[in-house]
Amino acid sequence: xxxxxxxxxxxxxxxxxxxxxxxxxxxxxxxxxxxxxxxxxxxxxxxxxxxxxxxxxxxxxxxxxxxxxxxxxxxxxxxxxxxxxxxxxxxxxxxxxxxxxxxxxxxxxxxxxxxxxxxxxxxxxxxxxxxxxxxxxxxxxxxxxxxxxxxxxxxxxxxxxxxxxxxxxxxxxxxxxxxxxxxxxxxxxxxxxxxxxxxxxxxxxxxxxxxxxxxxxxxxxxxxxxxxxxxxxxxxxxxxxxxxxxxxxxxxxxxxxxxxxxxxxxxxxxxxxxxxxxxxxxxxxxxxxxxxxxxxxxxxxxxxxxxxxxxxxxxxxxxxxxxxxxxxxxxxxxxxxxxxxxxxxxxxxxxxxxxxxxxxxxxxxxxxxxxxxxxxxxxxxxxxxxxxxxxxxxxxxxxxxxxxxxxxxxxxxxxxxxxxxxxxxxxxxxxxxxxxxxxxxxxxxxxxxxxxxxxxxxxxxxxxxxxxxxxxxxxxxxxxxxxxxxxxxxxxxxxxxxxxxxxxxxxxxxxxxxxxxxxxxxxxxxxxxxxxxxxxxxxxxxxxxxxxxxxxxxxxxxxxxxxxxxxxxxxxxxxxxxxxxxxxxxxxxxxxxxxxxxxxxxxxxxxxxxxxxxxxxxxxxxxxxxxxxxxxxxxxxxxxxxxxxxxxxxxxxxxxxxxxxxxxxxxxxxxxxxxxxxxxxxxxxxxxxxxxxxx
Numbered sequence: 001x002x003x004x005x006x007x008x009x010x011x012x013x014x015x016x017x018x019x020x021x022x023x024x025x026x027x028x029x030x031x032x033x034x035x036x037x038x039x040x041x042x043x044x045x046x047x048x049x050x051x052x053x054x055x056x057x058x059x060x061x062x063x064x065x066x067x068x069x070x071x072x073x074x075x076x077x078x079x080x081x082x083x084x085x086x087x088x089x090x091x092x093x094x095x096x097x098x099x100x101x102x103x104x105x106x107x108x109x110x111x112x113x114x115x116x117x118x119x120x121x122x123x124x125x126x127x128x129x130x131x132x133x134x135x136x137x138x139x140x141x142x143x144x145x146x147x148x149x150x151x152x153x154x155x156x157x158x159x160x161x162x163x164x165x166x167x168x169x170x171x172x173x174x175x176x177x178x179x180x181x182x183x184x185x186x187x188x189x190x191x192x193x194x195x196x197x198x199x200x201x202x203x204x205x206x207x208x209x210x211x212x213x214x215x216x217x218x219x220x221x222x223x224x225x226x227x228x229x230x231x232x233x234x235x236x237x238x239x240x241x242x243x244x245x246x247x248x249x250x251x252x253x254x255x256x257x258x259x260x261x262x263x264x265x266x267x268x269x270x271x272x273x274x275x276x277x278x279x280x281x282x283x284x285x286x287x288x289x290x291x292x293x294x295x296x297x298x299x300x301x302x303x304x305x306x307x308x309x310x311x312x313x314x315x316x317x318x319x320x321x322x323x324x325x326x327x328x329x330x331x332x333x334x335x336x337x338x339x340x341x342x343x344x345x346x347x348x349x350x351x352x353x354x355x356x357x358x359x360x361x362x363x364x365x366x367x368x369x370x371x372x373x374x375x376x377x378x379x380x381x382x383x384x385x386x387x388x389x390x391x392x393x394x395x396x397x398x399x400x401x402x403x404x405x406x407x408x409x410x411x412x413x414x415x416x417x418x419x420x421x422x423x424x425x426x427x428x429x430x431x432x433x434x435x436x437x438x439x440x441x442x443x444x445x446x447x448x449x450x451x452x453x454x455x456x457x458x459x460x461x462x463x464x465x466x467x468x469x470x471x472x473x474x475x476x477x478x479x480x481x482x483x484x485x486x487x488x489x490x491x492x493x494x495x496x497x498x499x500x501x502x503x504x505x506x507x508x509x510x511x512x513x514x515x516x517x518x519x520x521x522x523x524x525x526x527x528x529x530x531x532x533x534x535x536x537x538x539x540x541x542x543x544x545x546x547x548x549x550x551x552x553x554x555x556x557x558x559x560x561x562x563x564x565x566x567x568x569x570x571x572x573x574x575x576x577x578x579x580x581x582x583x584x585x586x587x588x589x590x591x592x593x594x595x596x597x598x599x600x601x602x603x604x605x606x607x608x609x610x611x612x613x614x615x616x617x618x619x620x621x622x623x624x625x626x627x628x629x630x631x632x633x634x635x636x637x638x639x640x641x642x643x644x645x646x647x648x649x650x651x652x653x654x655x656x657x658x659x660x661x662x663x664x665x666x667x668x669x670x671x672x673x674x675x676x677x678x679x680x681x682x683x684x685x686x687x688x689x690x691x692x693x694x695x
Contacts, residue, residue: 037093039082041292046073048082052091062089078290080324080370080379114285115156115349116278117187117311119169121208122194127224130261131194132157132168135271154296154311154351156338159271166274167311167338167349169296187294187311190277191219192270193245197231197258201239209245218277221247221256222270233258285348290369291317295325296351298360298479300507304334306357309478310367311349317369318345322376323357326365327384329376330357360506363480468567469498470560471522473513475505477529482506485527488553488686489560496677497567497689499560508532509547511539518543523563527556561679561687568689570674578607578669579618580652585661599635599651600661608645609634609669615654618666628670629654 039051045063049056056073062085063070077085079095086093120128136157155168169188191212195205212219221240223233237249237256246252255273259266293312301307308325317323321332333356337343346352354367361367370376474489476482486501493499502520505513509524509532517524523546531537531549540547546563550556580602589597602609614628633640635651644650652667678690 037091038096039093041079041095042076042289043082044074044076045070048077048085049073052089054089059085078371079292079368080375084375084378084382111284111286114283114314114347115165115167116189116274116281116283117167117169117349118190118192118274118278119188120192120194121212123196123199123202123204123208126194126196126199126202126205127261128194131192131222131224131259134261134264134267135168154309154338156351159275164275164278166278167351169311187296187313188215188217189281189283190274191215191217192274193219193221194224195221195236195240196225196228197223197233197236198225198228200236201243206243209243218281219254220270220273220277221245221254223256223258224261226258226265227260227263283349285314287314287316287347289315290371291315291321291323291346292366292368293317293352295361295363295365295367296480297363298325298506299477300360301355302507304355306330306355306360308354308357308361308367309351310354311351312346314348315369316345316347317352317354321369322371322373323354323367323369324376324379324383325357325367326361327380327387328357328359328361328365329370329373329380331373332356360479363478363483468496468569469493469500470563470567471500471502471520472560473503473505473517473520473522473524474501474527475507475509475513475524475529476527477506479506481528485525485553485556488557489525492557492560492564492682492686492688494688494690496569497564499564509536509540511536514540514543514545517545523548525556525560526550527553557682557686561682564689565676565679565687568677568679570676572672573675575671575673576607576668577613577671578604578609578646580604580609580650580667580669582661582663582665582667583649585663586651598656598661599653600665600667602650602652602667604644604646604648604650606646607669608643609650609652609667610643610671612642613669613671615652616668616670617659617661618668619662619664624665625657625659629656629659631655 037051039048043051045059046056049059052059060070060073063081068081068084082093082095120132122128132155136155156165157168158165193205193209193212195201223236225231226233237247240256241247241250245254247254247256249256255277257266257270257273259270261267291312292314293310295308295310297309299307306328310325317332317335319332319335323330323332332354334354335343335346336353337346338351343352370379470493472489474482474486476485482504486504489501490499502522503513503516508530509526513524514536517540524540526532526547526549528551529549532540532547537547548556548559550559582600582602584601586599586601587597588599611631611634614630616628617624632653632655634644634653635641636644636648641650654661654667679687680690681687
């Protein structure tokens with residue numbers, strides 16, 4: 001038995017050593033690579049080995065360790081298997097689409113054509129959804145909250161001017177949905193940049209143009225609302241050219257079409273322009289391979305569970321297939337096509353709605369078909385582990401530690417103050433030690449900004465006792481909208497009052513959300529979701545949890561701005577309660593029985609004088625001294641009083657010190673009052689608390 005135990009211990013030691021060696025090798029590989037290694041989709045084992053700068057035998061051995069057999073070095077590896085291989089070898093690998101698919105011949109002759117994906121982008125309320133409604137003869141815009149798009153919508157439109165079909169993506173135009181516009185630009189072939197003829201080039205117009213140009217995709221400019229009062233398409237064209245968009249009118253290659261979605265003016269010209277752009281690209285995609293696409297939106301449906309709205313880029317996806325979407329996996333239970341009905345399979349450039357995943361993926365995650373559920377589970381867990389490690393490395397970088405290295409924390413580290421306030425606390429303790437004559441390590445006292453940090457700590461001592469950050473929970477109808485709301489809410493934070501989003505979820509408010517909000521002492525921001533059950537609402541009211549339910553992003557941000565204003569820190573400011581003119585000065589220093597040496601005979605002209613407040617002597621409109629003077633007594637008709645009002649004669653005795661009061665001076669009664677920090681409006685909605693000005 002003893003021998004068996006020693007053998008088992010030896011085996012565990014060998015395993016631990018081999019694991020540490022493999023981790024060290026993986027770290028060395030990552031350092032040598034210097035960044036993610038790009039591998040084209042559909043690469044063979046030999047091509048992957050060349051990209052990784054290793055032998056095909058090493059790749060085959062790594063595949064064998066994963067339980068995958070390889071027939072030869074010319075066998076094509078699927079994208080999910082390449083991901084698992086990257087995890088096994090400790091490398092960061094990015095699988096990219098191969099435009100030609102390298103299928104052993106002319107790709108254009110082999111791969112069938114596919115629809116072009118068109119993203120409609122532009123500023124909020126410039127008529128994007130109304131334009132799409134006219135193209136597909138529907139009325140989505142009328143049913144949107146506030147008349148603005150707050151999701152990515154995917155539709156297939158049959159063109160009347162040209163024999164063909166296009167897949168359209170409708171992206172939101174509000175500033176809060178920047179990530180959605182970027183996502184729409186990345187998964188599109190042709191874009192439509194919408195700009196209203198009665199409004200011109202706006203901030204989100206420029207941002208959408210930047211996303212389109214960054215994605216390196218073709219685009220057409222549509223000047224909408226040409227029949228609206230005050231419309232001036234010529235002025236808008238000049239603004240677009242000035243914004244750096246190369247229109248054909250200025251010698252560029254970007255088509256520009258004047259349209260009116262309501263009257264139908266120019267719609268056939270727009271269809272033809274889009275069709276020509278798509279035809280020039282000669283878009284093709286294979287259909288006889290595993291489906292690969294992108295998640296546009298994701299939500300949690302009460303009856304169907306996690307539901308994903310996506311767009312397939314290539315291949316085929318059918319009901320019953322195993323899929324991986326980001327860090328989530330599952331088996332396709334139901335597919336809904338662009339027509340709204342259930343389908344058995346979908347092909348390239350087809351939008352779809354999928355149910356069957358075990359969790360809600362993030363918007364923008366890749367979604368792909370895999371061979372088995374076991375492989376899907378391994379890929380999802382590998383991605384989740386990679387994301388967790390990235391978060392830990394980011395936290396380590398913020399703490400000043402090396403990412404990816406083991407960290408041993410000592411007791412002093414767990415209690416050491418961090419950040420600006422922590423440094424200020426250290427500076428304060430250091431100064432106290434000097435005053436007591438204690439020994440201070442000079443190597444720790446070399447900061448030039450210790451005095452500034454100490455002043456900041458002294459000024460904010462009252463605020464330190466109360467955490468003014470607004471901690472909140474964000475719930476939305478779909479994952480992409482929830483992320484956009486989170487990002488928009490975080491922009492309202494300031495150094496005076498910050499914003500922390502503790503949890504982001506999809507679906508209506510639940511009991512667990514209310515419990516978490518009660519624990520953090522913050523509100524639940526429910527955006528565009530169904531009303532919670534009566535029991536949940538009553539529990540939130542009982543626990544004092546604010547439920548902020550809104551359907552329009554502007555209104556939600558305004559509500560958050562009001563809450564931030566209520567949390568604004570108060571500061572003491574001077575307020576002049578009264579002023580009195582000095583009519584005479586009496587020197588009573590030689591008289592017995594008088595507490596005061598100098599008494600100023602005054603007439604109160606403004607407000608009132610209060611003996612419990614402090615005073616300032618003003619001479620010729622400027623202070624005659626620094627600081628404020630305390631009041632010793634106020635007398636009226638030989639009686640000592642606490643206060644005197646306007647139009648009253650009185651004698652005022654202050655602790656003059658070095659101040660020599662004169663006839664004609666003005667005594668100001670200064671009262672210290674608490675005043676909240678100023679709140680400034682934000683152009684995109686909401687408000688933030690201004691930082692207190694120093695000095």
